Amino acid sequence: MSLNDILDRLFPAGHTVNVANSVITGHAQTVQGTVAVLGTTDAAAIDHAMALALADFVLDTVEQHPGRPLVFLVDTSGQALSRSQELLCLNGSLAHLASCVDLARRQGHPSIALVTANAVSGGFLSFGLMADQAYALADAQVRVMDLRAMARVTKIAHERLVELASTSPIFAPGADSYVRMGGIVAIWAGPSAELLASALADAATARAAGDRRQADGLTRGGRLLAAGIAQGIRNSAAGA
Amino acid sequence: MSLSLASRHSWFEATARARIAGLLDAGSFTEWLPPAVSQPSPHLAQLDLPGAFDDGVVVGYGQLAQKLIFVIAQEGQFMGGAVGEIHGAKIVGTLRRAAEEKPAAVLFLIDSGGVRLHEANAGLIAISEIMRAVLDARAAGVPVVALIGGSCGAFGGMGIVAKLCSAIVISEEGRLALSGPEVIETVMGVEEFDSKDRALVWRVTGGKHRYLMGDCAVLVEDDVAAFRSGAADFLAAWDEPVPGIATLRARQRGLEARLAAYGALCDGLDVWAALGVAQPESVPLLDRDSLVALKEGLPT
Numbered sequence A: 001m002s003l004n005d006i007l008d009r010l011f012p013a014g015h016t017v018n019v020a021n022s023v024i025t026g027h028a029q030t031v032q033g034t035v036a037v038l039g040t041t042d043a044a045a046i047d048h049a050m051a052l053a054l055a056d057f058v059l060d061t062v063e064q065h066p067g068r069p070l071v072f073l074v075d076t077s078g079q080a081l082s083r084s085q086e087l088l089c090l091n092g093s094l095a096h097l098a099s100c101v102d103l104a105r106r107q108g109h110p111s112i113a114l115v116t117a118n119a120v121s122g123g124f125l126s127f128g129l130m131a132d133q134a135y136a137l138a139d140a141q142v143r144v145m146d147l148r149a150m151a152r153v154t155k156i157a158h159e160r161l162v163e164l165a166s167t168s169p170i171f172a173p174g175a176d177s178y179v180r181m182g183g184i185v186a187i188w189a190g191p192s193a194e195l196l197a198s199a200l201a202d203a204a205t206a207r208a209a210g211d212r213r214q215a216d217g218l219t220r221g222g223r224l225l226a227a228g229i230a231q232g233i234r235n236s237a238a239g240a
Numbered sequence B: 001m002s003l004s005l006a007s008r009h010s011w012f013e014a015t016a017r018a019r020i021a022g023l024l025d026a027g028s029f030t031e032w033l034p035p036a037v038s039q040p041s042p043h044l045a046q047l048d049l050p051g052a053f054d055d056g057v058v059v060g061y062g063q064l065a066q067k068l069i070f071v072i073a074q075e076g077q078f079m080g081g082a083v084g085e086i087h088g089a090k091i092v093g094t095l096r097r098a099a100e101e102k103p104a105a106v107l108f109l110i111d112s113g114g115v116r117l118h119e120a121n122a123g124l125i126a127i128s129e130i131m132r133a134v135l136d137a138r139a140a141g142v143p144v145v146a147l148i149g150g151s152c153g154a155f156g157g158m159g160i161v162a163k164l165c166s167a168i169v170i171s172e173e174g175r176l177a178l179s180g181p182e183v184i185e186t187v188m189g190v191e192e193f194d195s196k197d198r199a200l201v202w203r204v205t206g207g208k209h210r211y212l213m214g215d216c217a218v219l220v221e222d223d224v225a226a227f228r229s230g231a232a233d234f235l236a237a238w239d240e241p242v243p244g245i246a247t248l249r250a251r252q253r254g255l256e257a258r259l260a261a262y263g264a265l266c267d268g269l270d271v272w273a274a275l276g277v278a279q280p281e282s283v284p285l286l287d288r289d290s291l292v293a294l295k296e297g298l299p300t
Helices: A003-010 A048-064 A083-087 A092-108 A121-128 A147-154 A158-165 A176-180 A195-208 A213-219 A226-235 B014-024 B042-046 B087-103 B117-139 B156-162 B182-186 B198-205 B207-212 B224-236 B245-262 B267-275 B282-286 B286-298
Strands: A015-020 A024-032 A033-040 A042-045 A069-079 A109-119 A134-137 A141-143 A185-189 B030-032 B059-063 B067-074 B107-112 B144-148 B167-171 B218-220
Touching: A003 A015, A003 A024, A003 A109, A003 A195, A015 B042, A024 A109, A024 A195, A024 B198, A033 A048, A033 B059, A042 A048, A042 A109, A042 A121, A042 A176, A048 A092, A048 B245, A069 A092, A069 B117, A083 B198, A092 A109, A092 A121, A092 B117, A092 B245, A109 A121, A109 A195, A109 B207, A109 B224, A121 B117, A121 B156, A134 A176, A134 A195, A141 A176, A147 A176, A147 B117, A176 A185, A176 A213, A213 A226, A226 B087, B014 B067, B014 B107, B014 B198, B014 B224, B030 B087, B042 B117, B059 B087, B059 B224, B067 B087, B087 B107, B087 B117, B107 B156, B117 B144, B117 B156, B117 B286, B144 B156, B144 B224, B167 B182, B167 B224, B182 B198, B198 B207, B198 B282, B207 B218, B207 B267, B207 B282, B207 B286, B218 B286, B267 B282
Parallel strands: A033 A069, A042 A069, A069 A109, A109 A134, A109 A141, A134 A185, B067 B107, B107 B144, B144 B167, B167 B218
Antiparallel strands: A015 A024, A024 A033, B030 B059, B059 B067
16 A cells, blocks of 8 residues: 555655655544554664664654644664664664653654554564554564564574464564564554554553563563563562 | 774773773673672573573762763674663663662673664564653753763664663764664665674764764773763763753754765765765774874764
């Protein structure tokens, strides 16, 4: 589905969105009012320029439109793989983008992320997973690495990984796994103004509740240990 | 800070527990969820791989210069310090506790390649949780200081986490980046990045380069005592307000200017020359004190 089709279905009341260097910036009308729309398209491999363009737009929104919700559209194949990018500390620019999204949250901007096609590792970490709540379209690809590459790196037979992937959401690629693990709230059959309105309505509550992903992963049976371990640390004998 | 080789206790070669023992005031460390009350990762067991009772990370509290400090120390010698479900949850729990109890600082001894692929989804989400928890602790007024100098460096999602910390103390042997050179070489070809060219890898990701560029605040020798004094001195002088819009705007301008100035370069030698270093080829040979003096003399 093209970006324009997605935008038309999410924002039937109108949208004004620019795409430059695979970076989406703009605004749109919803039943909750005007929202900022930003993210990446065309399976962008996030580099310094993209991260800084997104960060700049987040900061503009915080400065010029207090409280305006942020709707992130995520389509990233990960981070740019290049020596010149690493030379200037690409992790630093991705961290800066994440800090800007976090600042917006603290300044009262609710945020949601919708994975429209691909969400992979570093690119997903820097903005999609920083939103209050993340969602994915039904055919979206969400992963750290595909199973063939994973087999090569871990030296575990591909067949064995495929077999385990059918039962374990811990490493099986796919949006379903991320829902069970608590990283994604829900999968949408398609882009929809109604689902978006409902997600925006939930976002303000989610923002106030803080990071609930461990608890969600436990409730959904995908991540059974994390919530108890983190709580165990907090309950351990006093440090102060 | 020059030390005889005999008196040095290499940070690079030390285990996570040895680093903590040398970093904090003697005998002051108490571990949370120590191995005796922990379980190894069931996800590794499912793949017939050996686990570790601490899952490759040691967390707890102690004192540095008589101040209460929380500590997170990744063990690079287990699964490359990579973040799985239990490993990540121990870090998240410690950071959340810091935001509530407000110790003088969290010292985050990073030694990790990033996500543990055997638990890829759990690891990726955990790193996202760590990112939010670091920022929550800082917003609560607790400085989080990353110490980088282990054999695995700080790569992948842990490279992002490092740059979300209040500051980074790094050794010459420390490495900090996003994608590992091997990954870039595998995908893009050896012409893009020859991961076997150690000197090149160091000029792109190493501690001296990151310090010269301002990505790391403090450069120390590869010595446990040097990390201790580096962290203690840094915290004694630490007085940063909670990060706000003005700070992030200033950083945005700085990063944009840097990208415009150096974005086309591919080697540390070229960036150092552009920074104003008169003899960039001498940088790899300089000792720590000389390099710090060189940086202080650079035009700003």
